[in-house]
Amino acid sequence: DAMVIQNPRYQVTQFGKPVTLSCSQTLNHNVMYWYQQKSSQAPKLLFHYYDKDFNNEADTPDNFQSRRPNTSFCFLDIRSPGLGDAAMYLCATSRHGLAGDLNEQFFGPGTRLTVL
Amino acid sequence: QKEVEQNSGPLSVPEGAIASLNCTYSDRVSQSFFWYRQYSGKSPELIMSIYSNGDKEDGRFTAQLNKASQYVSLLIRDSQPSDSATYLCAALSNFGNEKLTFGTGTRLTIIP
Numbered sequence: 587d588a589m590v591i592q593n594p595r596y597q598v599t600q601f602g603k604p605v606t607l608s609c610s611q612t613l614n615h616n617v618m619y620w621y622q623q624k625s626s627q628a629p630k631l632l633f634h635y636y637d638k639d640f641n642n643e644a645d646t647p648d649n650f651q652s653r654r655p656n657t658s659f660c661f662l663d664i665r666s667p668g669l670g671d672a673a674m675y676l677c678a679t680s681r682h683g684l685a686g687d688l689n690e691q692f693f694g695p696g697t698r699l700t701v702l
Numbered sequence: 703q704k705e706v707e708q709n710s711g712p713l714s715v716p717e718g719a720i721a722s723l724n725c726t727y728s729d730r731v732s733q734s735f736f737w738y739r740q741y742s743g744k745s746p747e748l749i750m751s752i753y754s755n756g757d758k759e760d761g762r763f764t765a766q767l768n769k770a771s772q773y774v775s776l777l778i779r780d781s782q783p784s785d786s787a788t789y790l791c792a793a794l795s796n797f798g799n800e801k802l803t804f805g806t807g808t809r810l811t812i813i814p
Contacts, residue, residue: 617800619801627806628790628804628805628806628807629746629790629804631801631802634800634801636800674745676745676746680800682799682800683800688751688753689734689794689799689800690736690748690751691736691748691792691802692748693738693745693746693747693748694745695744695745696744696745698743
């Protein structure tokens with residue numbers, strides 16, 4: 587089945603120790619997104635790739651970086667995690683830009699990040 | 703006015719009844735709307751998309767879009783305890799419309 591996969595599902599890191607979260611998709615979608623979601627809040631968009639074009643949200647801290655080496659994979663790098671970065675990180679994908687595209691976003695299962 | 707607004711709830715509905723979830727939106731979002739269901743500790747799951755004025759039905763779920771009044775709703779018929787979750791309303795942004803604007807979500811509890 588076509589899907590969005592995130593690894594790891596749970597990540598524990600120490601304050602200030604870099605961490606990388608990964609996302610892969612078999613949907614052949616051209617847009618990939620990274621969201622941060624904290625308890626009882628809506629997902630907050632950090633950035634997204636539209637094809638190869640990187641789009642950063644204005645309020646995303648510099649501590650967060652992303653890479654998309656190919657269509658199927660996208661990575662979220664947190665360079666120096668702080669206690670406030672503990673959250674669920676969600677990857678999502680969509681198909682956009684072609685006639686008939688529904689622009690529906692599909693989420694992966696998420697990675698729960700704990701910062702000690 | 704926020705771009706997408708939802709009543710945060712909690713909303714409690716007896717099992718077997720109709721659950722009605724509502725969302726209003728501003729002119730700053732486009733006319734494509736999505737309902738996501740999110741169980742505690744899990745990721746959002748897309749359950750309905752609606753693009754045209756009127757009703758769209760899928761099984762026990764009906765999405766309703768009223769562009770004149772700028773609201774979109776989700777009805778869940780024959781509510782089951784497994785429907786207990788947070789429901790997120792989302793709209794495509796008018797600015798870079800590959801992005802979604804989310805409401806804050808409504809927590810729904812189905813009482814057996």
